[in-house]
Amino acid sequence: MSIEISTVFCGGNAKDVSFDGKTVKFHPDIRDTEGDWFYWALEVKGAGGMTLSFDMSPKSYVGYFGAAVSRDLHSWKWSDTANADRTGFTYTFAPDENDVFFAHDMLYHPSDFYSFAEKHGLSVSILCTDRKGTPVPYLEIGHGSRVILLTARHHCCESTGNYEMEGIIDEYMKNPLPDSRLVAIPFIDADGVVAGDQGKNRFPHDHNRDYIDGIYPAVRAVRSIMGQGHTLAVFDLHSPWHLSGRNDKVFIVRNGTSDIEDFRLMGRCFESEITPDAMRYRTSDDIDPGVEWNVSGSQRLACGSWCGTFPGVDLSFSLETTYFGDKDDVVSQAKMVETGRCFWRGYLRYRAEKGLT
Ligand SMILES: [Zn+2]
Structure with missing residues (x-):
C-alpha cells in the first residue's frame, strides 16, 4: 500500500x-x-x-x-x-x-458537538450561515427569561474551550440556574473550523476583534442576542498561545467591565469546585487588566469586554484553557470536560456568595 x-x-x-x-x-x-x-x-x-x-x-x-x-x-x-x-x-x-x-492539539469538530447533543437528548438549531456557507449551530437549554451565553472558537483553531463547553452544559442540565436559559454557540468562526484555518489575527481582523464592525455573521448574531437585554453572564472560551508560562494553565482573562472583586470571587469559587479529575486551576493564574497582552485598547473590541458593557451583565470574560498543560497536569479530553462542570458549579457558588438568585 x-x-x-x-x-x-x-x-x-x-x-x-x-x-x-x-x-x-x-x-x-x-x-x-x-x-x-x-x-x-x-x-x-x-x-x-x-x-x-x-x-x-x-x-x-x-x-x-x-x-x-x-x-x-x-x-x-x-x-x-x-x-x-x-x-x-x-x-x-x-x-x-x-x-x-x-x-497540534485535540481537535473538536461540529460532528463532536452534534454527537454530544444527541447523547444528551438536545436538539441543535442553526443560528446563522457563515460567509462561506457553513452552518453555525447552537443549543438553547432550559426555560426562563434570563440568558447565560457561552461562546467558543472566535479563534477557530482554539478547540480546548469546546470540551469545557460540553462540561458546562452537562452540569447546567443537572444544576440549572432558575428562570434562565443557557445559550451555547460552539463555533463562532464556523468556516474557519471546517477549513482548518488559524483564525487568530485573521486579516483584516479576527472574529474576537469584530464586535464594533460586525463583518462576521455569528458575531452579528451574538450582538443581536445581547441587544435583547436578558443576558446575565457571558463566558467566551478560548485557548491561549501554543505553550509556556501561563499558557500551560487554565485562567480567566479579567477585563475592565466588572469590579475586580467580582473576578476575584469568581476565581475563588471556580478554584474551590475543582475536582481531582479536572485540569488544575488556580485563580492566582488569572490575568489582571493592563497586564501583558490584556490591554484595554485591543480588548474592547473582544466578545468578553464588549458584552460586559451591557446593563444587567454581571460577569463577562474569556476563559483560556491550555492545549497541553504540563507534566503534572496533562490535558485530556475528559479532564477538560470535567473542568467545564467545575466551572459551572463555581459560577453557581459565585452567585450564591453574592446573594444573587
Ligand atoms: Zn482566542
Missing part, C-alpha cells in the same frame, strides 16, 4: 508537505493570519507497521507530549514522542493503523 499524506478533512492544515519514505516534512499553513501561528493537522494513510518521523523545522509547534493522535477525529491521545526541540515527532503505526490523524 502506498503512503498518502492528506489535509483533505475537516480542520486539515499543512503546507510544503513532502515525504521521502521515512520523514514527513511540512509546515503550518498560516493562510490569512497576519504574523505567525501554530495550528496544523494532517492525515497519514497506508503506513501500518511503519515508524515515521515528522519534521516542521525550523518551527517548533509540537506540544510537550508530542502530536495529538486520533484514528477517528473524535478520540485523541498524545503520541508522547516530541523531539527535544519540538520541531517534530515520531510515530510507530500499529500493523492495522492505516488511517491516522495527527494534530
Whole structure:
C-alpha cells in the first residue's frame, strides 16, 4: 500500500508537505493570519507497521507530549514522542493503523458537538450561515427569561474551550440556574473550523476583534442576542498561545467591565469546585487588566469586554484553557470536560456568595 499524506478533512492544515519514505516534512499553513501561528493537522494513510518521523523545522509547534493522535477525529491521545526541540515527532503505526490523524492539539469538530447533543437528548438549531456557507449551530437549554451565553472558537483553531463547553452544559442540565436559559454557540468562526484555518489575527481582523464592525455573521448574531437585554453572564472560551508560562494553565482573562472583586470571587469559587479529575486551576493564574497582552485598547473590541458593557451583565470574560498543560497536569479530553462542570458549579457558588438568585 502506498503512503498518502492528506489535509483533505475537516480542520486539515499543512503546507510544503513532502515525504521521502521515512520523514514527513511540512509546515503550518498560516493562510490569512497576519504574523505567525501554530495550528496544523494532517492525515497519514497506508503506513501500518511503519515508524515515521515528522519534521516542521525550523518551527517548533509540537506540544510537550508530542502530536495529538486520533484514528477517528473524535478520540485523541498524545503520541508522547516530541523531539527535544519540538520541531517534530515520531510515530510507530500499529500493523492495522492505516488511517491516522495527527494534530497540534485535540481537535473538536461540529460532528463532536452534534454527537454530544444527541447523547444528551438536545436538539441543535442553526443560528446563522457563515460567509462561506457553513452552518453555525447552537443549543438553547432550559426555560426562563434570563440568558447565560457561552461562546467558543472566535479563534477557530482554539478547540480546548469546546470540551469545557460540553462540561458546562452537562452540569447546567443537572444544576440549572432558575428562570434562565443557557445559550451555547460552539463555533463562532464556523468556516474557519471546517477549513482548518488559524483564525487568530485573521486579516483584516479576527472574529474576537469584530464586535464594533460586525463583518462576521455569528458575531452579528451574538450582538443581536445581547441587544435583547436578558443576558446575565457571558463566558467566551478560548485557548491561549501554543505553550509556556501561563499558557500551560487554565485562567480567566479579567477585563475592565466588572469590579475586580467580582473576578476575584469568581476565581475563588471556580478554584474551590475543582475536582481531582479536572485540569488544575488556580485563580492566582488569572490575568489582571493592563497586564501583558490584556490591554484595554485591543480588548474592547473582544466578545468578553464588549458584552460586559451591557446593563444587567454581571460577569463577562474569556476563559483560556491550555492545549497541553504540563507534566503534572496533562490535558485530556475528559479532564477538560470535567473542568467545564467545575466551572459551572463555581459560577453557581459565585452567585450564591453574592446573594444573587
Ligand atoms: Zn482566542
